[in-house]
Amino acid sequence: MKLLTLNFLTCAIKTCKGSPASFPLHPRDSELEIIETDINLPFLKNILPRLTWDAVRTISTELGLPELPATAPTREDLVEPSSTSEDDAEEVPTQVAKDLHRLLLETCVKEGKLVCGCCEHEYQVKEGVANFLLPGHLV
Amino acid sequence: MPEYLVRLVQMHESFRKAELEALAELAGAEIEFVRYDEDSPFCIVRLPSDAAAKAVISRSILSQGIHELWGQGSDYDSLHASVREKSSHLWQKYHDVSFRFTLDCYRGTRELSENRRIIESFSYLDFQGPIRMREAEAEFRVFEDYQFNASTPHTLFLGRFVASSGRLAKTTYDLKKRHYISTTSMDAELALVTANIALAAPGKLFYDPFMGTGGFPIASAHFGAVVCGSDIDGRSIRGTGGSSRKGQVGKRDVAGNFKQYGTQGRYLGGFVSDLTNTPLRLHGIEGGYLDGIISDPPYGIREGLKVLGSREKLGDVERATHRDRFKEPTYIPPKRPYSFIAMLDDILDFAVKTLVVGGRLSIWMPTANDEDIELMIPTNPYLEIVSVCVQPFNKWSRRLLTYKRLRDEDVPPEAIERKRKEYESGVRADDLNVFRRKYFEGFKEYVELKREAQGSVEQQSGKPDVGDDTVQ
Ligand SMILES: [Zn+2]
Numbered sequence: 251m252k253l254l255t256l257n258f259l260t261c262a263i264k265t266c267k268g269s270p271a272s273f274p275l276h277p278r279d280s281e282l283e284i285i286e287t288d289i290n291l292p293f294l295k296n297i298l299p300r301l302t303w304d305a306v307r308t309i310s311t312e313l314g315l316p317e318l319p320a321t322a323p324t325r326e327d328l329v330e331p332s333s334t335s336e337d338d339a340e341e342v343p344t345q346v347a348k349d350l351h352r353l354l355l356e357t358c359v360k361e362g363k364l365v366c367g368c369c370e371h372e373y374q375v376k377e378g379v380a381n382f383l384l385p386g387h388l389v
Numbered sequence: 390m391p392e393y394l395v396r397l398v399q400m401h402e403s404f405r406k407a408e409l410e411a412l413a414e415l416a417g418a419e420i421e422f423v424r425y426d427e428d429s430p431f432c433i434v435r436l437p438s439d440a441a442a443k444a445v446i447s448r449s450i451l452s453q454g455i456h457e458l459w460g461q462g463s464d465y466d467s468l469h470a471s472v473r474e475k476s477s478h479l480w481q482k483y484h485d486v487s488f489r490f491t492l493d494c495y496r497g498t499r500e501l502s503e504n505r506r507i508i509e510s511f512s513y514l515d516f517q518g519p520i521r522m523r524e525a526e527a528e529f530r531v532f533e534d535y536q537f538n539a540s541t542p543h544t545l546f547l548g549r550f551v552a553s554s555g556r557l558a559k560t561t562y563d564l565k566k567r568h569y570i571s572t573t574s575m576d577a578e579l580a581l582v583t584a585n586i587a588l589a590a591p592g593k594l595f596y597d598p599f600m601g602t603g604g605f606p607i608a609s610a611h612f613g614a615v616v617c618g619s620d621i622d623g624r625s626i627r628g629t630g631g632s633s634r635k636g637q638v639g640k641r642d643v644a645g646n647f648k649q650y651g652t653q654g655r656y657l658g659g660f661v662s663d664l665t666n667t668p669l670r671l672h673g674i675e676g677g678y679l680d681g682i683i684s685d686p687p688y689g690i691r692e693g694l695k696v697l698g699s700r701e702k703l704g705d706v707e708r709a710t711h712r713d714r715f716k717e718p719t720y721i722p723p724k725r726p727y728s729f730i731a732m733l734d735d736i737l738d739f740a741v742k743t744l745v746v747g748g749r750l751s752i753w754m755p756t757a758n759d760e761d762i763e764l765m766i767p768t769n770p771y772l773e774i775v776s777v778c779v780q781p782f783n784k785w786s787r788r789l790l791t792y793k794r795l796r797d798e799d800v801p802p803e804a805i806e807r808k809r810k811e812y813e814s815g816v817r818a819d820d821l822n823v824f825r826r827k828y829f830e831g832f833k834e835y836v837e838l839k840r841e842a843q844g845s846v847e848q849q850s851g852k853p854d855v856g857d858d859t860v861q
Contacts, residue, residue: 251658255617258678259660262668273670287654292592293615300594300678338591355615355654373668378644379626382619382662383722385715387708389666389698 251378254354256309257301261366262373262382271368274305277313278372280362289351292338295325297354310353323350390435392423392458393442394548396493396532398451398556399430404582404789405451407776409434411586416444430495431534431546433458443552448612450556450581456530456548465510468545472511479549486518486526497535497542507531511547555581558611561650568649569628569641571602575685575753579780579789580608583683586776586791587751589614593680598664598739601625603643605683610652614681618643621695621724623661664735665696665727669743677745677794685753686736688729695724696732730767737769737792744794749775751791770804771795 256274266272303322310318323346333342343351364373364380371388374381397405406425409432413420418441424433436442439457446455459479460472490508492499499507508531518526528550533542562577564570575583583605589595591613597605600618602625609616620626628642647653662668670678687694703711714720733754740750750772756765756779766774772792779788 251660252656255657255660258670258674259668260670262662262666264666267671273673275668285653290591290615290654293594296592296680297594297615297678300674300676302673355657358658377627378658379623380658380660380668381623382660382666382668383621383623384666384697385720386699386703386711386723387715388711389722 251359251375251380252355253309253313253357253359254297256359256364257306257354259364259380259382261368261371262384263366263369263371263388266366266368266371269368272366273302274309275364275373276367277309277359278363278365280313280375281360282313283358283360283378284352284356285358286356289343289348290355291328291341291343291347294328294343294347294350294354298323298325298328306354313357315353315357316349318353390419390421390437393434393436393551394456394458394532394546395432395434395446396453396456397430397432398453399495401451401579401582401778401780402427404579404586404778404780405432407778407791408449408451408582408585409445410776411588412445412448413441415448415588415590416441418445420445429534429544431532431544433461439551446552446554448585449554450559450578450585452554453556454553455551456546457551459529459547459549461544461546463544464541465507465545468547469510469513472547473513476547480514480516483527483549484515484517486516487521487524488516488518488527488529489521489525490529490531492531492533494533494542495535496537497533497539499533562608562611567646569602569643569646570604571625573685573687574602574604577604577608580604581611583751583753583789584608584612584614586778586789587681587683587749589681589683594678595681595683596669596679596743597684598667598682598736599684599686600643600659601685603646603659605685606643606656607646607650607652609681609683610647610655611650613655615655615657617657617659619660619662619667621661621663621697626659626661663697664732664739665698667739669739671739671742677743677748679740679743680745680748682736682740682744682748682750682752684736684751686732688732688755694727694729694732696727697722698725699723700725733767734769737767737772740792741769741771741794746794746796748794749791750794751789753787753789755785755787766790770800770808771797 259275260267261272261275301322307318328344328347330342330344333340335341358378359375360378362375364375395409406422410420418436421435422432423435436445442455446452459476460468462468462471490511492504492507530548530550532546532548534544535542558581559578562581564574564577589609589612593614595606595609595614595616597618600606600620603618606616606618626643628645643659644653644656647656660668736752737750744750766777771794773795775791775793777788777790779786
């Protein structure tokens, strides 16, 4: 499960959904894995405005990964200025883009738990697959 | 705008136009249909340029290629007259380049000698370049359209080849060669068509809430989208549920399928969840975050559609038992039956909360061949229906419904009010069980229906594709 997924996940319990403490889920006892892939600049550019930057920073810190800047990069920060082009294929990613790619699309949670900051419910991650099925008393 | 001849395949007819329209939208090209007939594989469109024509067709699954239209007629005399009138200004451009001519007969055949005679009848074009069977700079194709069992064609076209389609992907993603599938996997051809109609493309994020063994995310990733999915059955994602492939050994899972196709970099991951208790964010990302949602939700009858929860409201003692036991490895969360209509409503509602403006929802839905039911299309004021495609079987059909997320400000306030009232009066959800019963009247279990669908696809793929009889 690539770390980017955590930007879109919150607690599955309905009463938690409205609470700010239910997002992001906090990774605990995580076993991480790096799976290298080609950088996907068009995707990074599109997804950037959909990131909740504070949450991405929190997750990164909690996993002991390098600290991210306090403010989110802009789309311009992802492309080497000299290479800006109509044709996506010709654009060259900056170090900022490469770091973001490493964090969001190459770093994967293999095993561990995701914990809700509101109700403290723990969701297990096994073999990279998180389980959000709720037990009977929480539905 | 110049006219182009699209050579379609003559199957899944009602999906073909929707696919072309979607691909034109993706390419940012204006498309105008001049001639389209469900009963014909020849379609004429206007597009701005060769480049646009290529961009549109190169991803198409339900066509073979696109050609600049040089002429058309009901017999060779009228075809030649049309070519002289329509394209004589283009002849000079191809005067000296290498070229070749081929003949494509739909539902007909020609002897080799007739073939040669037909091609020679175009000698007035006066091309002086060398004839090359491979890598010719210009390729011309004569198309003949026959009625079934007719000895002469009723319509003829001459086209200059511009680009081939993306139909080869149908073979690459063939379920017969996929490592991990289940009995309900949708065939690769329709999964790819669905991804096209939903506008899957590089830079986009796609999601399937009922992913099974990952057929739609895999198809969407083929077209460049980054994908994720979920399923209430964790075994289908992790792969311990096994595969329908005989003699299969070793672990097979959804992630493995992405590796097989070299698209694992676009697979964010799969998670186990239920749409009625989704862990995906429904608030907090202004403007949504999913570019597309594709799904073939499970509509069981005997087995039934299930969501999390218990049939009866839990008492204090039962709640305590669940609380004590849920961390045990053998604990299985209780599930309850759910109305199919409520599920459709939930999917639409989820799409409204998560799709970006212009983002698409493409869902499959089975339909009895009964007029009252056929017209039923689930609605939501924030979603505009883009296309309805039908795959017919004997006693039922399945439809692909595609919606587009509107901008909030474009939704009429009275439509929102109407929906709110429907909810309050209980017209929706479980109260529609009568409707549901009627909906499924005469239905076998959905899984069986899907098997029937797979069987018919295999039958189809057993015979050669129409149009493969192109001769030199
Ligand atoms: Zn919670």
